[in-house]
């Protein structure tokens with residue numbers, strides 16, 4: 001037992017405890033000092049060994065922190081991310097509002113999102129879902145198609161090129177295939193998942209804790225599995241900043257007459273003007289400049305939600 005501070009990386013979090021990977025590659029449970037556990041997956045920390053476990057002594061500064069926030073609490077997903085792979089599927093049918101919220105939260109933290117649509121084998125629902133995602137492609141997001149049930153060289157290559165050398169959080173609703181993706185890319189993922197569910201005494205199929213996986217032995221590429229989310233609160237975001245986190249809105253904002261335009265009712269609003277012009281008229285101008293009705297609905301209801309007076 002040593003009383004020296006050691007470096008560690010948080011690789012899993014459950015409640016107030018975290019699993020820390022040491023420089024030597026060992027994994028130990030660490031407990032927070034004091035009441036609040038502020039360490040999340042992806043955090044670099046300094047820890048101190050106790051009997052067979054450890055205590056968290058210091059958090060290193062973060063590059064970013066991806067989180068959601070509702071009226072009651074703040075829920076952190078992970079820290080120090082390079083990108084977020086938003087995984088949705090043909091089934092269960094995804095919510096465009098939840099997708100937009102995840103994209104806005106990523107933009108607010110300057111983390112690049114990629115949208116992946118899984119289960120292309122479910123032909124009918126897949127075609128419908130793919131169509132719903134076209135506006136997101138048009139506003140500049142990378143959109144990829146997956147069928148994680150099968151393993152093809154082409155798909156392995158695609159995933160490799162998307163993930164290599166980066167730390168990627170895999171995010172999405174329950175049942176989209178996040179854990180399936182991790183298992184397809186990480187050689188011994190199932191083993192580690194079992195270790196963790198043993199430590200937690202659970203053993204359910206659905207993911208209950210956020211977990212870090214190294215993809216390669218050199219430890220240059222990492223994937224983070226996360227539990228499926230239902231609600232994505234954006235209470236930490238200022239309603240007046242929303243449009244700047246929505247690329248389809250952002251391009252029109254410079255045309256607004258008032259600098260503090262809400263894009264809800266103002267005269268001379270660039271966003272509202274863009275809404276009035278039909279897709280046909282925009283054809284020559286590029287699809288990028290279209291705001292879909294659904295996105296405008298999402299914006300206005302989010303705006304109302306975030307501008308409510310909170311006590």
Ligand SMILES: Nc1nc2c(ncn2[C@@H]2O[C@H](COP(=O)(O)OP(=O)(O)OP(=O)(O)O)[C@@H](O)[C@H]2O)c(=O)[nH]1
Pocket residue numbers: 118119120121122146147148149150172173174175176177178179180181205206207208226227228229
């Ligand atoms: N048809 C089809 N099923 C798939 C595909 N990929 C994954 N699945 C299935 O979808 C189900 C859910 O997959 P998971 O990987 O557990 O989903 P998850 O996103 O980790 O779900 P949570 O842990 O609950 O958040 C499993 O039964 C998978 O076998 C696919 O490409 N096509």
Ligand SMILES: [Mg+2]
Pocket residue numbers: 178179180205206207225226227228
């Ligand atoms: Mg899972």
Ligand SMILES: [Zn+2]
Pocket residue numbers: 253256257261262263264266268269270271272
């Ligand atoms: Zn405006």
